[in-house]
Amino acid sequence: MPTVIIGSALDVVEHCGVPRFLFTDFPLGNPCGHPWDRQMQETIVRQAIGLLSTAKVPRTTVKAPFRWKQSDPGWRARYGRVDPAERERLLALGEERRRRKAESRAAKTKK
Amino acid sequence: MVDTDEPVPYMERTRQYYRALGYAKDYVWARHDEVPFARLAKPLPECRLALVTTASPADYSGRKRLWSGPIDPAPSRLHTADLAWDKESTHTDDRASFLPIEAAAKLADEGVFRGLTPRFHGVPTDYSQRSTSEEVAPKVLQRLRDDGADAAILCPL
Numbered sequence: 001m002p003t004v005i006i007g008s009a010l011d012v013v014e015h016c017g018v019p020r021f022l023f024t025d026f027p028l029g030n031p032c033g034h035p036w037d038r039q040m041q042e043t044i045v046r047q048a049i050g051l052l053s054t055a056k057v058p059r060t061t062v063k064a065p066f067r068w069k070q071s072d073p074g075w076r077a078r079y080g081r082v083d084p085a086e087r088e089r090l091l092a093l094g095e096e097r098r099r100r101k102a103e104s105r106a107a108k109t110k111k
Numbered sequence: 112m113v114d115t116d117e118p119v120p121y122m123e124r125t126r127q128y129y130r131a132l133g134y135a136k137d138y139v140w141a142r143h144d145e146v147p148f149a150r151l152a153k154p155l156p157e158c159r160l161a162l163v164t165t166a167s168p169a170d171y172s173g174r175k176r177l178w179s180g181p182i183d184p185a186p187s188r189l190h191t192a193d194l195a196w197d198k199e200s201t202h203t204d205d206r207a208s209f210l211p212i213e214a215a216a217k218l219a220d221e222g223v224f225r226g227l228t229p230r231f232h233g234v235p236t237d238y239s240q241r242s243t244s245e246e247v248a249p250k251v252l253q254r255l256r257d258d259g260a261d262a263a264i265l266c267p268l
Contacts, residue, residue, distance in 0.1 A: 001255055002149045002262040006211075009267075010118040017146035025118060029196030031266050032214065035205035045214040045264075049223060052262050053155045058146035068200075075200040076115065080124035082131045094132030 006031045006048045010061075020055045022048040024064045027075050033066070040066060141240050151262060158224050158261035162231040163251065164210045165267045166191045166203075175235040177247050179254055182227050185212045194236055196268045209268050228258035236267070 004020040007013055008031050013021050024031050024044060033041035044064050051062060068075055082090065126137050151158060168178055171190035180186055189210065191203040207213055210231065219226045232251055237243050255263055 001252055001260070002151050003265055004262070005265045005267065007265075007267050009121045011120055011122050012140060015122065016141045017143040019146060019148045023118075027197035027200035028121075029191070029198075029201045029203050029268055030205075030208040031268065032208055032211040035202065035208045038207070038214070041207055041211050041214040042217055045211045046218055046223065048264060049155070049160065049215075049218060052151055052158070052160075058148035072200065075197070076117070076119050078199050079119055079121070079197050080128040082127050087131060090128075090131040091133045094129075094134060097132065 002052055004048050004051045004055075006044065014059070014061060017059055019058050019060070020048075020051040021059075021061045022051060022064055023061055024066065026066075026068050028079070034069065138238065139240075141243075153261065155224050156222055159226055159228050159259050160215065160219075160224050161228040161255050161258060161260035161263045162210060162212065162215065163263055163265045164189065164231060164233050165194060165236045166209065166233055167193070167235050168233065175237060177235075177250055178233040179230040180233065181229060182212050182216070182231055183229070186210075189233075191268055194268045203268070209266055211266065215264070228255070228260050230254070230258055 002019070004022065005013060005018050006022045006024060008024050008026050008028050010023050010025075013023070022044065024033070026034070033044050044066070047062065047064055051060060122140060129138065162182070166189035167175060168180065169186060169188050169190055171193075175193075186206060188204070188206055191209070196203065203209060212227070212231065215227055218224065232254055234247055234251055237247065
């Protein structure tokens with residue numbers, strides 16, 4: 001089955017290796033275009049569909065010609081950032097998650 | 112952190128974040144040593160295309176599962192809260208920004224391709240590579256074939 005991916009996590013997708021990939025350089029969540037921008041979404045989908053016939057080899061990646069919003073130039077730094085001042089809180093969060101997972105597993109085993 | 116124009120290194124950010132949460136083992140990302148590549152069996156204007164999303168249905172029950180929905184009527188919203196998209200930088204209120212049914216349908220009207228399949232498919236993100244490859248992927252493929260898809264457009268959040 002021929003496929004094309006429209007996505008925004010360049011490193012994840014290229015590490016995996018896929019047949020065809022249209023990379024949209026946006027925050028994760030809106031791979032097909034800025035919210036409510038129908039013109040941009042149409043351009044992106046057109047470009048991705050085009051790759052179904054123009055790509056000749058696997059790992060074909062094309063970058064869509066759009067940037068994220070000018071009003072938010074700092075978006076790249078944000079995702080998953082670890083603030084050293086938050087270390088204790090993050091560790092506590094992790095402990096809580098592991099505790100809940102263990103409880104959930106124990107509950108499933110009992111059933 | 113310095114703002115750059117470099118694509119976000121999600122694998123490294125995720126690695127560091129989960130280490131900060133105290134997880135000892137790093138996640139191992141999926142990788143194909145040999146990447147499959149299927150060509151279109153007919154010219155693009157004759158092809159039916161299917162859309163695939165990682166979102167869950169709007170009436171999400173709390174259990175992630177493979178699902179399918181009609182493109183007509185197109186869903187006004189889908190459930191995305193449990194996916195790891197960038198919740199500080201954007202939103203998913205516009206369903207078309209991640210499942211572009213209308214944009215694709217417009218291109219079909221222009222003759223770029225024959226048309227969308229009657230269903231799109233949802234493959235909510237599952238971090239188990241085994242489950243995704245061995246259990247879910249064959250089922251998605253079967254649904255694509257059942258719908259007469261000649262190719263699929265995957266739009267992960």
